[in-house]
Amino acid sequence: MKYILFLSVLFILFLNKTDAQVIKSVDAFFSPSKLTEVGVYYYPEQWNRNQWDRDLKHIADMGYDFTHFAEFAWTMMEPTEGEFDFKWLDEALEIAAKNNLKVVMCTPSATPPAWMCTKYPEILVKNFTLTTMQMGSRQQGSWSSLKYRNFVSKIVVEMAKRYGDDKRVCGWQIDNEPSHYWVDDFSDGAQNRFIEWLKVKYLTIGELNKTWGNQFWSQNYQTFDQVKIPNSYQLIAQSNPHAVLDFKRFQAQECASFISMQAEILRKFITTKQYVTTNYIHFCDQTQPDLNKDLDFVSYTIYPVGGLDEGYGEQGFRTGNSCRIGFANDYFRNITGNTGVFEIQPGQVNWGPKYNPLLYPGAVRMWIWHIIAGGNKFVCSYRFRQPLYGVEQYHHGIMLPDGITPSQGGKEYLQVMEELKKVRKLSDEKAATPDKLIKRNTAVLFNMDNHWETNNQRQTAQWSYEKHFYKYYDVFKKMGLPVSFIQEDANFSHYPFLIAPAYQLLDSALVKRWEKYVTEGGNLILTCRTGQKDRNAHLWEGKYSAPITDLIGANVKNYDALPDHYKALVSFKNKNYEWNNWGDILEAHKNTEVLAAYANQFYKDQAAIVSKKIGKGSITYIGVDTDEGILELDVLREIYLKAGISTESYPEGLIVEWRNGLWYAVNYSTNEVELKLPLNSTIIIGNKLLKQTDVLIWKE
Secondary structure (H helix, E strand, O other): OHHHHHHHHHHHHHHOOOOOOOOOOHHHOOOHHHOOEEEEEOOHHHOOHHHHHHHHHHHHHHOOOEEEEOOOOHHHHOOEOOEOOOHHHHHHHHHHHHOOOEEEEEOOOOOOOHHHHHHOHHHEOEOOOOOEOOOOOOOOEOOOOHHHHHHHHHHHHHHHHHHOOOOOEEEEEOOOOOOHHHOOOOOHHHHHHHHHHHHHHHOOHHHHHHHHOOOHHHOOOOOHHHOOOOOHHHOOOOOOHHHHHHHHHHHHHHHHHHHHHHHHHHHHHOOOOOEEEOEEOOOOOOOOHHHOOOOOOOEEEEOOOOOOOOOOOOOHHHOOOHHHHHHHHHHHHHHHOOOOEEEEOOOOOOOOOOOOOOOOOOHHHHHHHHHHHOOOOEEEEOOOEOOOOOOOOOOOOOEOOOOOOEOHHHHHHHHHHHHHHHHHHHOOOOOOOOHHHHHHOEEEEOOHHHHHHHHHOOOOOOOOHHHHHHHHHHHHHHOOOOEEEEOOOOOHHHOOEEEEOOOOEOOHHHHHHHHHHHHOOOEEEEEOOOOOEOOOOOEOOOOEOHHHHHHHOEEEEEEEOOOOOOOEEEEEOOEEEEEOOEEEEEEEOOOOEEEEEEOOOOOOOOEEEEEEEEOOEEEEEEOEEOOOOHHHHHHHHHHHHHOOOOOOOOOOOEEEEEEOOEEEEEEOOOOOEEOOOOOOOEEEEOOOEEOOOOEEEEEO
């Protein structure tokens, strides 16, 4: 019963924020005149005490605004159960204040100490093999363990009592990268709380059986206690997809409630001048950052280069894909109105899955300016000193291992902080957004359910919801579009263009809202796989994607996915494009325009992309998915052109943004780019010819 009561309250917390939860504007914590504040992580507990004064003075002398303490220091703050020691942290805080450095204090819930892990193994995560995660890393504490939550609450209370009214502390970061790092939790605590979560959601076992389609393969349950967390490792065949979707939802809510629990404790003790945030990783399978709108703002972690992708051009692997920072800027900013970056690499990392390349000179500087241009209120580098021991020995810092010599990334931070002085003087937070950007304003509808569902039932190894999103985001940036990621409760009418990529799960209420949006003059763009299922991930008892058939003016007759080595063709405006990921085969209704058709296969000449006018607006359905994104770029150009909206033609890897009256351009690509600026433009930093990692800032 206590589980049900707790979870019921939790659901109310997420769905109906109370008036008592006053979330202040981020401008109350960060001065608009600073544009973006700059910080760096420092771990006093990892260095000799006789180096603290030197290091913190060096941080201040370099121009940093703040530093960051205690996120991984639980064992130093509570060396034995119930015995707390903050003297060392008090001393480090005093040294920071002496050097006019603000301090972000962090709760240490990512690193439970050895005494806890040994004495109370029930606090630990179990992975899919049911192996208990051991002490020796981080994020091994289970969000679902009530024992662990109790320990976390105690340390947070102690910290909040001690530093909640401390003027030297500017804010609080809860946990660090809450995620379990893509490891699902199969612990006893998670199992028990998942069952209680299901009881709250479904009320009766019959309703769960119906929603999960448990008549299939004789999976009907008689009681909730028979339900197990879906685990393919323990099954002959695939897990029930409806169970998987619910478990993903459960885990995300567990994580969010774990963060909210700490935020509620902090707010009982801290002053209104201290902010509360956490730093999420986007597209992490166990989290849903937009559930934590109860924070003052949600911040993020980003590592553009770690052997994750090839970037743009021959040396692109040294600068990364611009979509990583760009997507995070536009996604996290719209959760709570503003955001910041708590972790970005200052050099090589040590955890790349295949290789860890040296960064291209200027990459760190370019990333920081991309973050600033994206509207972030702060950027914080991880970390000040390269560690001499531990897992991250090969993770570069602002300083080389000697602690006194700036690394290449450190030198680039110094350069940015000097440049910031100039840019701050010219930045105007009251500047009006240029009219051409207002007309191009594009919203992207985002829901983690679609990420979880399509990636669980890919139907082709080539499908990646994340890559699908990045491809379209890359198209937007080539067209010079301002982008906002929104949830379904947003007002669609604020945006002249709305795109819902691979929006597989929906209901009639959303379709009606889309139709109203288009009728009143909006331009809606849907992509492949949209509308295939209802909110419970059931196929419709009718035609494929039945609820959107009338809206898009076409039937989805079938869909195809091809071998990764096989390229088929689709034709748009007498030009052929290759595809092989996914193709919805469409049958256009009367008065629906066929923009593109398949150019070969046995369904040659059948529609792949359709468009129609409804009222004052338009609806376009892009049913085919390509690797290169050239088709998608050409189609979107056509859509905006038909709407009478001009767009840009920026080359691959070039990002151009506007913020507070200034224009920013950064070049991720190996290829040089020359920008044509309007007459009478004033260049503030850089040159019109941008080489790889170059930055250009100008005023029109």
